[in-house]
Amino acid sequence: MPYDRKLLALPLALTACAALAGCGGSAESATQAPRTAGAERTGAPSGAQANAQATGPGSGAIPAGPPRKVLPLAGRTLVIDPGHNPGNFRHTAEINKKVNIGTNRKECDTTGTSTNAGYTEAAFTLDVSHRLRDLLAAQGAKVVLVHDADRAFGPCIDERARIGNAAKADAVVSVHADGSAVGNRGFHVILPARVQEGGADTTKIVGPSRSLGEKLVARFGRATGTHPANYIGSGTGLDVRKDLGGLNLSTVPKVFIECGNMRDPKDAKLLTEAAWRQKAAQGIADGIGAYLKG
Incomplete structure (x- = not known):
């Protein structure tokens, strides 16, 4: 009562080997090697690869964690x-x-x-x-x-x-x-x-x-x-x-x-x-x- 809450990054050497038909395989096997991502075709790492490389051992970067949940009454x-x-x-x-x-x-x-x-x-x-x-x-x-x-x-x-x-x-x-x-x-x-x-x-x-x-x-x-x-x-x-x-x-x-x-x-x-x-x-x-x- 009142009283008043990695993608594993394919080694760049693989691309070079394919071009030269070398690295211990035949020219045919080299040229038939799968080519997956456009970035691999140019020898540049894909986005996933770049991220893996940037946050890998020795990179000094801290991998991003899951987004922090904002509580509904935070700041109130x-x-x-x-x-x-x-x-x-x-x-x-x-x-x-x-x-x-x-x-x-x-x-x-x-x-x-x-x-x-x-x-x-x-x-x-x-x-x-x-x-x-x-x-x-x-x-x-x-x-x-x-x-x-x-x-x-x-x-x-x-x-x-x-x-x-x-x-x-x-x-x-x-x-x-x-x-x-x-x-x-x-x-x-x-x-x-x-x-x-x-x-x-x-x-x-x-x-x-x-x-x-x-x-x-x-x-x-x-x-x-x-x-x-x-x-x-x-x-x-x-x-x-x-x-x-x-x-x-x-x-x-x-x-x-x-x-x-x-x-x-x-x-x-x-x-x-x-x-x-x-x-x-x-x-x-x-x-x-x-x-x-x-």
């Missing part, structure tokens, strides 16, 4: 923002301090939600983020994690936005799971609203963020076999909000994805399965890839 920088932090619940005073989100002030962070059995949103988001990082890195992307549970709490929502901005990310995805009522099922992607107020200006990122969100909805549903939320977004899987500091303060394309509802037993069953979380990570990776292809 992607930021993954795992929602919340497993340590937040031990630092309620710190995360309750308010920070500037451009339009107003809001709490630094929250603890997030959990399933009825106690599986926390923070644990879920970190697991999916690790899987997503590996998928994106395997495609050549530079991947930045906003945090890796390597700090006691947070980071605060304003700092999360700054990390993506500083990385000059091609895209930022904040990973979450919702905490809605039983019966509310499915995933949705939260897009930034057009905001120009105080320190917030989302004018330049509204369009590309929507494109990113639309690609995520399509690819996430395909990879996980789940549907857009039945309780928000009118079945589109998209929700636009202006109250999230992580979006308001972003200067690069950014969205939040709510992968499912942890408070619904059927969704919770999926969210707690490692195999499904891998599908979720794959769906997000596919969505990002589709967005970057344009």
